Amino acid sequence: MVKVNGEAKDIAGKSIAEYLATTSYDMRRIATELNGEIVPKAVYADTVLADGDSMEIVSFVGGG
Amino acid sequence: MIPTKEEWNLALEERHGKALSQTFASAAVAVCGLGGLGSNIAIALARAGIGKLILIDFDRVDMTNLHRQQYKADQIGMYKTRALAENLREIAPYISLELQTEQITQENAVTLLKDADVVCEAFDSAEAKAMLAEIVLTEMRGKYLVAASGMAGLYDANRIKTRKITGKFYLCGDEESDVSDGIGLVSSRVMLCAAHEAHAVLRILANHFEE
Numbered sequence: 001m002v003k004v005n006g007e008a009k010d011i012a013g014k015s016i017a018e019y020l021a022t023t024s025y026d027m028r029r030i031a032t033e034l035n036g037e038i039v040p041k042a043v044y045a046d047t048v049l050a051d052g053d054s055m056e057i058v059s060f061v062g063g064g
Numbered sequence: 065m066i067p068t069k070e071e072w073n074l075a076l077e078e079r080h081g082k083a084l085s086q087t088f089a090s091a092a093v094a095v096c097g098l099g100g101l102g103s104n105i106a107i108a109l110a111r112a113g114i115g116k117l118i119l120i121d122f123d124r125v126d127m128t129n130l131h132r133q134q135y136k137a138d139q140i141g142m143y144k145t146r147a148l149a150e151n152l153r154e155i156a157p158y159i160s161l162e163l164q165t166e167q168i169t170q171e172n173a174v175t176l177l178k179d180a181d182v183v184c185e186a187f188d189s190a191e192a193k194a195m196l197a198e199i200v201l202t203e204m205r206g207k208y209l210v211a212a213s214g215m216a217g218l219y220d221a222n223r224i225k226t227r228k229i230t231g232k233f234y235l236c237g238d239e240e241s242d243v244s245d246g247i248g249l250v251s252s253r254v255m256l257c258a259a260h261e262a263h264a265v266l267r268i269l270a271n272h273f274e275e
Contacts, residue, residue: 026190028190028191028194029190029191029193029194030194031194031197031198031201031229031233033229033230033233036230036231037230038197038198038201038202038230038233039202040198040202041198056229058197058213058229058235058239059213059239060190060191060193060194060197060211060213061190061213061214061216061237061239061240061241061242061243062188062189062190062193062216062242062243062244063188063212063213063214063215063216063241063242063243063248063249063254064097064099064100064101064102064186064187064188064193064212064215064243064249064254
């Protein structure tokens with residue numbers, strides 16, 4: 001299981017890009033943290049999620 | 065009459081103690097975007113005695129900014145960098161200011177931010193926020209990022225929070241209220257979020273986030 005924003009999901013083996021494709025996140029508005037490090041968007045397709053990983057997707061909204 | 069630099073520093077030492085006021089005085093903080101968040105963040109940091117601010121914005125003060133941004137009616141039309149520098153020097157005459165009147169891009173961000181210990185994201189656009197977060201946290205790994213997301217509208221003030229995402233990344237706001245939904249930004253709630261960002265900067269510098 002992979003923890004995504006605190007929720008356990010059965011997505012081990014998928015890449016970050018593959019997982020995101022199943023969600024409604026806007027790629028241009030997010031930052032993704034995996035096990036304490038921010039992952040550059042350029043490597044989302046090559047970063048494969050493993051059992052026990054913890055990922056947080058921060059989705060920005062506008063305003064400032 | 066404006067006090068001397070020595071008197072000024074002594075007054076800050078009396079407030080914050082010698083060690084903390086020296087920590088603040090030796091820090092450099094970049095403020096990326098000088099709108100409702102950035103102008104308020106800069107004022108809070110200048111008052112706290114941060115030694116150097118790097119102020120970055122390409123835009124000019126517009127009449128529609130004055131309901132929430134720390135500019136004055138007679139500054140309409142000025143570059144925000146220059147207008148804010150003027151206002152900050154009235155508050156903290158000995159602060160060191162680096163003005164960068166240009167748009168932060170993927171290409172120039174690393175150069176513009178190289179001297180900053182902490183970077184404050186204070187943009188309007190969600191895409192720009194995400195872009196800066198990625199650059200600072202993946203290409204400039206020694207630096208801290210304090211960012212903001214969700215401070216629009218007249219929603220409850222108490223929903224604005226500071227959340228630690230990683231050891232180097234703090235996010236302020238309610239993470240929901242988008243500027244494009246509803247009435248847009250209101251001065252008091254933007255100030256709250258700006259105060260969260262400025263406060264997170266001071267806590268980072270003072271090592272108060274260490275567990």
